[in-house]
Amino acid sequence: MPEIRKDKNMKNRKWMIYLVSAVLLCGCGKKEEKVPIASAEPSVISAESTGPAVQTPDTLAPESPVPEPETPEPEPELITLEEFRKSNEAVAGTNLFGVHILELNGEDKHIYGQLYLPTEDKESYPLVIISHGIQGSYYDLIDQAGKCVDAGLAAYIFDYCGGSTYSRSSGDITDMSVLTECDDLEFVLNELWQYGFMDRGNTYLMGESQGGMVSALLAAERPQDIAGMVLLYPAFNIPDMAREVYVDGQIPEDLRAFNVPVGHRYFTDVLYMDAYEAIRGYVGNVLIIHGSDDQIVPLSYSQLAMDVYTNAELEVIPGAGHGFQGDLRAQTFERAAAFIRELADRQ
Numbered sequence: 001m002p003e004i005r006k007d008k009n010m011k012n013r014k015w016m017i018y019l020v021s022a023v024l025l026c027g028c029g030k031k032e033e034k035v036p037i038a039s040a041e042p043s044v045i046s047a048e049s050t051g052p053a054v055q056t057p058d059t060l061a062p063e064s065p066v067p068e069p070e071t072p073e074p075e076p077e078l079i080t081l082e083e084f085r086k087s088n089e090a091v092a093g094t095n096l097f098g099v100h101i102l103e104l105n106g107e108d109k110h111i112y113g114q115l116y117l118p119t120e121d122k123e124s125y126p127l128v129i130i131s132h133g134i135q136g137s138y139y140d141l142i143d144q145a146g147k148c149v150d151a152g153l154a155a156y157i158f159d160y161c162g163g164s165t166y167s168r169s170s171g172d173i174t175d176m177s178v179l180t181e182c183d184d185l186e187f188v189l190n191e192l193w194q195y196g197f198m199d200r201g202n203t204y205l206m207g208e209s210q211g212g213m214v215s216a217l218l219a220a221e222r223p224q225d226i227a228g229m230v231l232l233y234p235a236f237n238i239p240d241m242a243r244e245v246y247v248d249g250q251i252p253e254d255l256r257a258f259n260v261p262v263g264h265r266y267f268t269d270v271l272y273m274d275a276y277e278a279i280r281g282y283v284g285n286v287l288i289i290h291g292s293d294d295q296i297v298p299l300s301y302s303q304l305a306m307d308v309y310t311n312a313e314l315e316v317i318p319g320a321g322h323g324f325q326g327d328l329r330a331q332t333f334e335r336a337a338a339f340i341r342e343l344a345d346r347q
Contacts, residue, residue: 078196081121095119097149102156104191111188112168113158114138116149125154126202126227126344128337129188131181131211132157133235133323135164135173135260143330144206147337153204153344156192160184160211165261174263178238178270181214182221189218189225201227202347204340208232209297209322210258213275216305220281228285228343230336233294233322236275236301242267258296275301276308286312287339289332291320 090098093116102115118125128148130141141157148155160181161171171180185205192198204227207215212234219226238257245252245267255262286309290302299316306314315335317328324332 076194078194081195081197084195084197090117093119104158104188106187106191109161109184109187110170111158111161111184112138113156113188114145116145116155116157118149118152118154120152122197124197124199124202125152126204126340126347127192127198128153128155128204128206128340129185129192129215130155130157131185131205131207131215132160132163133207133209133211134258134262136209136211137164137167144333144336147330147333148206148340151337151341153337153340154198156188158188172263173261175265176262177266177268178210178214178217180265180269181210182217185214185218186222189222199344199347200225202344204228204230204343206230206232206336206340207234210235210238213238216279216282219284220279223282223284226282226284227347228340229282229287230339231286231288231302231305232324232332232336233290233297234288234302234305235297236279236305237297239270239273239275242271246271276304279305280308283310285343287336288312288314289317289335290314291317291322291324293319294322296322 084100088100088102090100092099097116097118100115100117102113104111104113128145130144130148132138132140138157138159145155145157159167159169160176161167161169161184162173162176163169163171163181165173167173169184189203193200193203203225205215205219206229207213209232212231213236215229216231216234216236219229235258241257245255255264255267257266288302288305290297290299292299302314306312317324317332320328
């Protein structure tokens with residue numbers, strides 16, 4: 001019996017040896033993982049380290065300063081009526097109005113003009129900018145300006161750049177087109193608004209023949225700035241004329257518009273223009289006055305404009321041609337000034 005007990009103990013020892021060996025074999029090849037211990041001291045990077053540099057608060061590059069928002073340039077101070085009268089005395093006029101020479105200068109243009117201004121001092125005056133036709137001049141518009149100032153309106157008349165062969169403004173007629181004149185008219189508008197006594201909310205355009213079309217183009221581009229418009233026999237036929245001149249791409253040597261010598265640009269600028277689409281953007285009040293017997297700009301062109309404008313009147317003068325004369329001219333200008341005065345009184 002004792003021997004049997006001894007054999008059993010031996011067997012138990014062998015099983016223990018096998019079990020321990022198995023455990024040791026399972027742990028072979030594994031490295032002991034060391035858990036890092038946090039240090040209260042900051043890490044020190046050796047200068048000899050070839051690894052990527054770690055930036056500390058002391059080594060961080062200063063942040064680029066945030067650019068401050070640009071301060072908008074202050075708008076130029078408007079010229080007061082008192083300052084204008086002191087620096088620009090009237091060269092003509094009556095006890096009711098004065099005529100002031102007012103020349104406007106831009107980077108690439110010089111415009112000669114005259115401002116008709118009521119003598120009665122007011123905080124502001126409704127402004128009418130009047131445009132002449134091709135081969136015209138400010139001189140042709142004196143009667144119109146006179147009727148406007150009689151109605152208590154400020155009126156500006158001027159020569160377009162290259163608007164005629166005798167223009168007192170810069171430019172040559174061979175470089176002129178309705179688009180260059182549209183730029184001139186916008187320049188005039190912006191310059192006149194630098195005078196504090198011009199009523200920006202009461203600014204009107206008036207134009208005859210080509211000046212009428214130019215006025216209509218600018219009004220469509222800046223409808224919010226134009227309170228109303230008077231167009232006298234407006235030359236909406238200019239694009240059609242261009243297409244008649246440039247037949248099959250042939251360019252004639254002698255270029256003329258309304259029997260006035262012009263350059264190629266006069267026609268190429270409007271060759272693909274739809275006049276009525278170009279003026280459609282204006283929805284303000286418009287008065288068109290046209291002669292029934294106009295052979296230069298047929299009445300039908302103004303009749304078509306009535307289909308485009310939503311607030312327009314067309315007054316047809318029986319038997320009148322292009323450009324009114326004598327009493328008819330004076331009556332037409334009185335009607336035009338009264339139309340604008342009525343619009344101004346509504347503002």
